Amino acid sequence: MSGRSAIVTGAAQGIGLAIAKKLHEHGASVALVDLDGDRAEQAAKELGGERVLALACDVTDEAGVERVVRTAAEEFGGLDIHVNNAGITRDASLRRMSVEDFDAVVTVHLRGTWLGVRAASAVMREAGRGSIINISSLSGKAGNPGQTNYSAAKAGIIGLTKAAAKELAHRGVRVNAVQPGLIRTAMTAAMPPEAFAEREAAIPMKRAGEPEEVAGAVLFLASDLAAYMTGSVLEVGGGRLM
Structure with a gap:
């Protein structure tokens, strides 16, 4: 990543911060983007040094x-x-979910990712190169009860990724996606312990993943090691839902 530059959204914590750190550790200049500017500043300090x-x-x-x-x-x-990583959750059963909570989640994930792809690709097209990575979720592959909004948005990101990849390939811009499974973050830490344990037990590798393991997949897709990959979806879920 030496000499390269990156933007990571939702980078103040969790998976986004792990991605920003991984890219920076491997030599990239990184812009950490977050709704909370103060937290983004604090996260940038964690990376240290220049190029942040x-x-x-x-x-x-x-x-x-x-x-x-x-x-x-x-x-x-x-x-x-x-890297389009920013996201929110507003979990509720289908019967109890409000239209406002459905719209909020779909807008942040799907519209937010689309705006990021559009803006980044406009710059990359002119340069004739670039790698865009969208963070989806295994919830978008199989669906989670209580997450009709989140699951729909994450599934939409896969369709967006593939369509954008087809549009941009001839301009040297690659667009890929990562689908994390159960990852240890502040979001999953808020789950009831019994629910977390039940999901973890269903994973073939018998453990939840770490944010750094998602970051490793992003690093690969961002690098020249994935130079002939576009429109691909990498699952980082310990074998869950394979």
Whole structure:
């Protein structure tokens, strides 16, 4: 990743922060983007050294996303990698879920990812190269009870990834996705212990994953090792739902 630049959304914590750290450790300049600008600043300090930028952005805001891409490209002299990771949850049963909570989750995940792909690819097309990685979820493959909004949005990200990959391949821009399974984050830590244990027991590898393991898959897709891969979906779930 030496000499390359990256944007990671939702980078203040969890999987996003692990991705930002992994890319930075391997030499990339990284813009950490988050709705909470203060937390993004704090996360940037964790990376240390140079080649780090913290930016506040609501990924559902068209102008905001374009500003982030423009700022990072100007600061780093270009944009090589863009990771759409930002997301939220608003869990409830189908019967109890409000329209507002359905719309909020779909908008952040799906519209946010689409805006990121569109803005990043506009810069990358001109350069004739680039790697965009969208973070989906195994919930988008099989669906989770209580997450009709989240599962629908994460499934949509796969369709978006494949369509964008077909549009951009001839311009040297690759678009791939990662589908994490049960990963130890603040989100899963909030699950009832018995529910977490039940899901973990169903995983062939018999353990939850770590954010760094998702980051490893992103690093691979961002690198030249994956130069002939586009429209692909990598599952990082310990064998769950294979």
